[in-house]
Amino acid sequence: MEYGIVAGLLVVSTLLGLVWKSRQGRVVAQSGSTISLDYRETRKTTILQFTTEMCAPCAQLKPRLEKIANFRSDVAYRDIDAVEHLDLANRLSIRSTPTTLIVSPDGEIRARINGIATAETFINAIEGTIPTRSVTATEETVI
Amino acid sequence: MSKPTGIDPRGPRFGATITAVLLLVDVFISIPLATAPINVEAPGYVLLVVLSGIFLWGAVGGVQQSPYGLFFAKFIRPRLKAPEFVESPAGPTFSQAVGFLVTITGVVLYLAGIPAAVPVAAAIAFVAAFLNSAFGFCLGCEIYLLFAKRGITFGLEKPGTPRTVRVGSDHNI
Numbered sequence: 001m002e003y004g005i006v007a008g009l010l011v012v013s014t015l016l017g018l019v020w021k022s023r024q025g026r027v028v029a030q031s032g033s034t035i036s037l038d039y040r041e042t043r044k045t046t047i048l049q050f051t052t053e054m055c056a057p058c059a060q061l062k063p064r065l066e067k068i069a070n071f072r073s074d075v076a077y078r079d080i081d082a083v084e085h086l087d088l089a090n091r092l093s094i095r096s097t098p099t100t101l102i103v104s105p106d107g108e109i110r111a112r113i114n115g116i117a118t119a120e121t122f123i124n125a126i127e128g129t130i131p132t133r134s135v136t137a138t139e140e141t142v143i
Numbered sequence: 144m145s146k147p148t149g150i151d152p153r154g155p156r157f158g159a160t161i162t163a164v165l166l167l168v169d170v171f172i173s174i175p176l177a178t179a180p181i182n183v184e185a186p187g188y189v190l191l192v193v194l195s196g197i198f199l200w201g202a203v204g205g206v207q208q209s210p211y212g213l214f215f216a217k218f219i220r221p222r223l224k225a226p227e228f229v230e231s232p233a234g235p236t237f238s239q240a241v242g243f244l245v246t247i248t249g250v251v252l253y254l255a256g257i258p259a260a261v262p263v264a265a266a267i268a269f270v271a272a273f274l275n276s277a278f279g280f281c282l283g284c285e286i287y288l289l290f291a292k293r294g295i296t297f298g299l300e301k302p303g304t305p306r307t308v309r310v311g312s313d314h315n316i
Contacts, residue, residue, distance in 0.1 A: 002174045005262075009170060013270045017278035052291070054283030056152060056234035063228065083291045090292065096285045 025117030027125045034107040039088065041076035045110075045126050046103040049079040050089060055097040057116050064119050065100070068126075074105075075126060102126055149229030150207055151220055155238075158201075158211030159275040162242070165194060166269035170262050177259040188253055191261050194268070195246035201239030206232050209239065234283035238275065241282055242268050 040046035047065050051058035062079060069077035082089040082097055092101070092109075102111040102125050111125040173187025182188070201209030207216065249264020274280035290296070 002171050005174055006167060006171050009167070009266055009269065010273075013273045014277070016270065017274050017280065020274065020280060021278050052283070052287055053231060054234040054237045054281075054287035056155070056230040056281050057279070057284060059149065059230040060152070060228050082288055083296060086292060089288065094288065096288060098284070 024115035025121055026114060027117070027121060028112045028114075029128075030109050030112055033092075033109045035092075035101070035103055035109055037107070039078065039080065040103045040107060041078075041105075043105050044074055044076040045105055046101075047075060047077045047122065047126070048101040048103055049077070050082045050092075050094045050097055050099045050101075051079050052081060052083050052097045058098045061098050061100070061116055065122060068119060068122055150232045150235075151215075151223075151226045152228070152230045153223065153226060154212055154215040154220065155206055155235035156276060156279070157215045157219065158206065158209060158235075159238075159272045161211050162194070162197075163269055163272035163276045165190065166265050166272055169194065169265040170269060173262040173265060176253075176261050179258060181253065181256060181258060183254070187265075188250070188261050191246055191253075191265055192250055194265075195243060195250055198239050198243035198246055202236060202243050206235040206239055234281055234287075237283040237287060238271070238281075241286075242271065245271075 035048070039048060047069060049058070049061065049065055051062075058079075065077050065079075069075045080088070082094050082099075088094075096114065098115060100113045100117075100122070101109050102113070102122075104110050110128060113122065113125060169187055169190045173185070173191065176182075176185055176187050179185075197210060201212070206212050245268045246264050249260045252260030252264075271280070271282055275282065
């Protein structure tokens with residue numbers, strides 16, 4: 001019986017890991033929500049990364065996003081501590097970190113990327129070329 | 144050039160791997176405990192107590208000071224290339240605290256007369272350690288914000304008090 005339980009535990013854990021991994025870096029296209037100027041740049045697409053002190057992979061993602069902003073004059077990068085900005089995190093339904101939003105120059109949230117993703121994924125999200133799932137706000141929301 | 148602050152992310156992964164193996168062994172040897180009378184000398188129970196102590200060590204002293212962290216720093220890290228990035232030790236230390244809570248709950252419930260608590264606690268802790276080790280799962284990333292939204296920040300942050308919003312890499316608002 002012990003062998004069966006241990007094998008089952010390994011299988012369940014592996015399946016959980018595969019499901020979790022498959023959700024990492026997924027781009028969700030959004031529309032209908034805008035974000036105030038306090039959290040974005042004017043006249044630029046803003047990569048807005050939510051982080052916390054407990055988020056180890058955020059340190060891995062940050063230089064990747066900064067590099068994109070450094071190479072593109074039309075893109076800015078900001079990181080926000082979700083714990084220090086809990087109201088904003090609640091309003092944007094930020095449940096885990098890193099969560100990254102792509103905000104258009106006019107303040108509309110265009111995409112959300114949960115977890116770690118490649119630089120190419122972020123660039124494609126900025127260009128709006130790989131929306132894998134779309135979410136449209138039911139009413140205009142200004143955050 | 145300033146020395147980067149933070150830890151080599153491979154250290155906590157190494158510790159999680161050893162922890163996962165030990166917890167899986169504990170699940171295996173403690174399954175018979177679930178249907179046996181309470182015995183505080185049973186190897187499955189003793190191993191869970193030891194693992195609970197190691198989690199507490201890491202939670203209180205920081206993940207770098209845990210036995211696995213010290214072993215990694217002394218014997219493994221010098222043989223590796225420099226990491227591509229360093230990370231804050233807060234997340235892995237938080238995971239140690241959660242591991243302690245889970246395993247000590249199993250220990251206490253076992254002493255309270257619930258024999259199945261040992262394999263169940265070991266199994267729960269194993270899942271988290273295995274996900275970290277094999278998939279890079281970050282427990283702090285997934286659950287810390289949920290605690291913080293309820294005002295529990297483990298003394299690290301004070302919720303709702305904005306200090307900085309960093310723009311790019313070189314200036315603050």
